[in-house]
Amino acid sequence: MPTLKGKAVIAQSGGPTAVINASAAGVIQGCLGNPDVFTGVYGSLNGILGTLQEEMFDLACEDPNEIERLRRSPASALGSCRHKLKDLQADRADYERILEVFKAHDIRYFFYIGGNDSMDTAAKLGKLARETDYEMIALGVPKTIDNDLACTDHCPGYGSVARYSAISVMESGRDTDALYTHDTCTVHEVMGRNAGWIAASTGLARRNDDEAPHIILFPEVPFVIEKFVQDVQRCMTDYKRCFITCGEGVKTPDGKYLADAGGQFAKDSFGHTQLGGAAGAVRAIVESKVGVKARTNLPGTAQRVAMHFASKTDANEAYLAGQAAVAAAIEGISGKMITLVRNEDSGPYACTTGLANLEDVANGEKMLPPEFINAEGTGITEAFRQYALPLIQGSAPLDFEPDGLPVYTRLKRTLVEKLTPAWG
Amino acid sequence: MPTLKGKAVIAQSGGPTAVINASAAGVIQGCLGNPDVFTGVYGSLNGILGTLQEEMFDLACEDPNEIERLRRSPASALGSCRHKLKDLQADRADYERILEVFKAHDIRYFFYIGGNDSMDTAAKLGKLARETDYEMIALGVPKTIDNDLACTDHCPGYGSVARYSAISVMESGRDTDALYTHDTCTVHEVMGRNAGWIAASTGLARRNDDEAPHIILFPEVPFVIEKFVQDVQRCMTDYKRCFITCGEGVKTPDGKYLADAGGQFAKDSFGHTQLGGAAGAVRAIVESKVGVKARTNLPGTAQRVAMHFASKTDANEAYLAGQAAVAAAIEGISGKMITLVRNEDSGPYACTTGLANLEDVANGEKMLPPEFINAEGTGITEAFRQYALPLIQGSAPLDFEPDGLPVYTRLKRTLVEKLTPAWG
Numbered sequence: 147m148p149t150l151k152g153k154a155v156i157a158q159s160g161g162p163t164a165v166i167n168a169s170a171a172g173v174i175q176g177c178l179g180n181p182d183v184f185t186g187v188y189g190s191l192n193g194i195l196g197t198l199q200e201e202m203f204d205l206a207c208e209d210p211n212e213i214e215r216l217r218r219s220p221a222s223a224l225g226s227c228r229h230k231l232k233d234l235q236a237d238r239a240d241y242e243r244i245l246e247v248f249k250a251h252d253i254r255y256f257f258y259i260g261g262n263d264s265m266d267t268a269a270k271l272g273k274l275a276r277e278t279d280y281e282m283i284a285l286g287v288p289k290t291i292d293n294d295l296a297c298t299d300h301c302p303g304y305g306s307v308a309r310y311s312a313i314s315v316m317e318s319g320r321d322t323d324a325l326y327t328h329d330t331c332t333v334h335e336v337m338g339r340n341a342g343w344i345a346a347s348t349g350l351a352r353r354n355d356d357e358a359p360h361i362i363l364f365p366e367v368p369f370v371i372e373k374f375v376q377d378v379q380r381c382m383t384d385y386k387r388c389f390i391t392c393g394e395g396v397k398t399p400d401g402k403y404l405a406d407a408g409g410q411f412a413k414d415s416f417g418h419t420q421l422g423g424a425a426g427a428v429r430a431i432v433e434s435k436v437g438v439k440a441r442t443n444l445p446g447t448a449q450r451v452a453m454h455f456a457s458k459t460d461a462n463e464a465y466l467a468g469q470a471a472v473a474a475a476i477e478g479i480s481g482k483m484i485t486l487v488r489n490e491d492s493g494p495y496a497c498t499t500g501l502a503n504l505e506d507v508a509n510g511e512k513m514l515p516p517e518f519i520n521a522e523g524t525g526i527t528e529a530f531r532q533y534a535l536p537l538i539q540g541s542a543p544l545d546f547e548p549d550g551l552p553v554y555t556r557l558k559r560t561l562v563e564k565l566t567p568a569w570g
Numbered sequence: 571m572p573t574l575k576g577k578a579v580i581a582q583s584g585g586p587t588a589v590i591n592a593s594a595a596g597v598i599q600g601c602l603g604n605p606d607v608f609t610g611v612y613g614s615l616n617g618i619l620g621t622l623q624e625e626m627f628d629l630a631c632e633d634p635n636e637i638e639r640l641r642r643s644p645a646s647a648l649g650s651c652r653h654k655l656k657d658l659q660a661d662r663a664d665y666e667r668i669l670e671v672f673k674a675h676d677i678r679y680f681f682y683i684g685g686n687d688s689m690d691t692a693a694k695l696g697k698l699a700r701e702t703d704y705e706m707i708a709l710g711v712p713k714t715i716d717n718d719l720a721c722t723d724h725c726p727g728y729g730s731v732a733r734y735s736a737i738s739v740m741e742s743g744r745d746t747d748a749l750y751t752h753d754t755c756t757v758h759e760v761m762g763r764n765a766g767w768i769a770a771s772t773g774l775a776r777r778n779d780d781e782a783p784h785i786i787l788f789p790e791v792p793f794v795i796e797k798f799v800q801d802v803q804r805c806m807t808d809y810k811r812c813f814i815t816c817g818e819g820v821k822t823p824d825g826k827y828l829a830d831a832g833g834q835f836a837k838d839s840f841g842h843t844q845l846g847g848a849a850g851a852v853r854a855i856v857e858s859k860v861g862v863k864a865r866t867n868l869p870g871t872a873q874r875v876a877m878h879f880a881s882k883t884d885a886n887e888a889y890l891a892g893q894a895a896v897a898a899a900i901e902g903i904s905g906k907m908i909t910l911v912r913n914e915d916s917g918p919y920a921c922t923t924g925l926a927n928l929e930d931v932a933n934g935e936k937m938l939p940p941e942f943i944n945a946e947g948t949g950i951t952e953a954f955r956q957y958a959l960p961l962i963q964g965s966a967p968l969d970f971e972p973d974g975l976p977v978y979t980r981l982k983r984t985l986v987e988k989l990t991p992a993w994g
Contacts, residue, residue: 320645443870
């Protein structure tokens with residue numbers, strides 16, 4: 147079968163990361179370097195929204211140096227979205243609209259860099275294309291700080307948020323250590339939704355028992371208030387201070403998010419209402435039930451795009467995943483997501499790429515496995531440390547401006563002419 | 571007058587910073603290097619509390635390599651406190667106790683690294699010593715991320731928190747930019763108490779009008795809700811998104827902290843109670859009055875000890891201030907705080923040290939001056955940029971462990987024998 151020729155569209159979706167642009171760079175450079183296959187290379191503005199609205203820009207018009215600098219630029223340079231397409235059975239309109247735009251521009255390659263919703267979209271789009279005999283290749287490139295995608299050893303984006311989260315806890319743990327006579331407890335909330343991968347990464351900061359984090363609250367371990375209070379009290383006895391990492395998705399035994407626990411924990415020791423996510427609830431519990439002052443850190447979006455302390459390993463693997471997607475496309479492979487595959491032998495860490503069915507990724511979700519959580523349910527195991535440490539190695543390089551701060555790429559994103567009627 | 575001989579005590583006080591240990595290193599190395607003057611060099615455990623409780627440790631027993639590594643270690647390695655001594659007129663007991671401990675150990679030099687409360691303590695201690703004819707030298711070394719000390723061009727600690735705050739806003743601003751179709755507004759809360767220096771530093775991230783932060787809420791500018799809502803709406807019109815930096819000490823026109831505004835702003839658009847400091851109130855206002863989704867970043871203590879992105883200039887100046895204090899002590903100077911003095915000429919930035927009376931620092935407070943705030947009250951001026959940029963230059967070096975994360979010093983802090991009856 148001769149190689150399919152046509153344009154490629156690249157889209158980024160969901161929460162930005164420090165290295166999703168590195169994956170984009172891998173795809174873009176790979177496509178631009180093979181003009182015999184890819185007759186044009188477009189970016190879809192704001193994820194799949196750009197394709198639905200026919201807002202796409204020609205990546206060949208961008209400065210190649212800026213494309214290269216994507217490898218050192220956080221967030222989503224193509225624009226992102228959280229637009230969830232309807233189910234294919236329930237409503238084909240969105241998918242048919244995308245195919246309409248693809249056909250109008252002779253787009254034959256679709257690269258979606260994102261999480262499992264994105265893989266679901268790519269899978270359904272590929273399915274509809276086959277059903278309607280539109281020859282098209284749909285491939286996924288994994289991206290999520292949450293590290294919860296099935297079929298891959300780990301996800302590009304995780305190593306960097308893990309590195310940043312570990313250093314943040316190491317440093318603010320030192321702060322709590324230094325000022326424990328006044329600010330005795332710190333609750334540091336991390337992202338990760340229902341998976342405890344990021345929460346676990348903060349455990350890498352704890353080289354000695356008395357160091358932070360003393361307690362990790364994992365979404366995988368139901369939050370039992372009585373046990374938690376005992377754990378904090380024990381920590382106070384042992385170390386005179388307590389540093390707690392709290393996953394945003396921590397749940398009470400009835401399956402409710404601690405962040406939504408509301409009035410139950412909403413008063414601190416001074417009677418102030420002080421809810422603010424899971425950490426706010428934990429803080430209120432510490433102050434009211436243990437009786438020590440607590441403060442909260444909520445790095446928020448700053449954690450997922452912390453390029454300034456990103457993992458070099460992660461940035462390189464993200465780029466590799468993008469390159470691998472182009473190689474797979476040229477081979478005519480479709481309906482797959484690139485995976486990261488760790489060497490099985492006992493030698494030094496090495497990582498190559500593999501392929502997984504988009505459907506398998508779309509329908510899976512990889513929680514932190516029990517062997518990575520210690521027996522008490524409040525810390526990590528050596529097995530997790532062995533898993534995670536290779537992913538955070540090295541400092542991703544930065545380009546600095548004369549003003550002393552890094553320079554991050556912004557693409558021109560000049561939109562191509564619309565060829566179809568307005569949508570929606 | 572022959573040089574006073576005796577032991578030196580070094581104490582750290584108040585909120586930790588990325589570089590307060592660099593100042594401590596300057597003092598410790600300076601004292602240890604002059605054994606003809608300093609017959610012993612003690613650290614006071616947890617600031618002035620350690621002297622009150624006679625919990626002091628011999629810094630000569632520490633590994634010199636670890637003392638040197640203090641220059642690359644955040645937080646307060648000697649331990650810190652927020653113990654406020656009573657007024658000298660009201661109650662001399664604390665001061666007399668400190669002198670009792672000093673006399674018992676023949677401590678003749680007291681170096682206090684801290685903010686204006688610490689300078690007040692050092693000043694009063696020096697005064698009582700003079701009154702009671704106990705020959706002693708008391709010197710202050712400035713430390714505060716808030717940059718609000720009088721008599722000095724800037725404070726060690728500020729350059730590093732400014733650098734970290736600017737990069738955090740630059741990066742999470744990119745996040746908001748990428749995902750504005752879903753998460754339209756971000757409110758990033760910074761420290762700085764009643765002074766807007768840290769809030770202003772985030773303005774360094776904004777190289778172009780459409781970049782974050784679009785709005786800075788300074789403690790120096792009263793928060794008027796109607797104007798704020800208009801500013802956000804204009805930002806939404808211009809950029810389709812809005813990134814707001816909010817100083818923790820922002821106040822309403824009646825002088826109340828926005829963080830304490832309580833129920834007035836406590837409901838978000840979904841009716842959830844969501845207070846959490848100033849940023850929580852701002853977020854609630856954005857959601858309820860502008861009608862767009864907002865999220866909050868609260869880096870908390872992680873910002874003030876972010877050694878991993880500390881300013882090399884700041885770390886060097888912090889060390890310099892410590893060295894200068896020892897030089898002043900050897901000259902017999904007492905009752906002064908080391909200041910940082912910027913060259914007045916138009917050449918490249920240079921910084922030397924000077925001296926200010928402890929009392930003048932103790933009673934002063936340096937707010938962000940009007941010429942550093944733009945006419946709209948929502949951003950910085952070029953004058954601020956010129957002031958601040960030299961302070962954030964360069965990356966402070968880090969030592970890495972084989973696990974890929976930095977190694978920060980922990981001192982052994984072996985306590986010296988107590989020579990006085992227990993206190994308190």
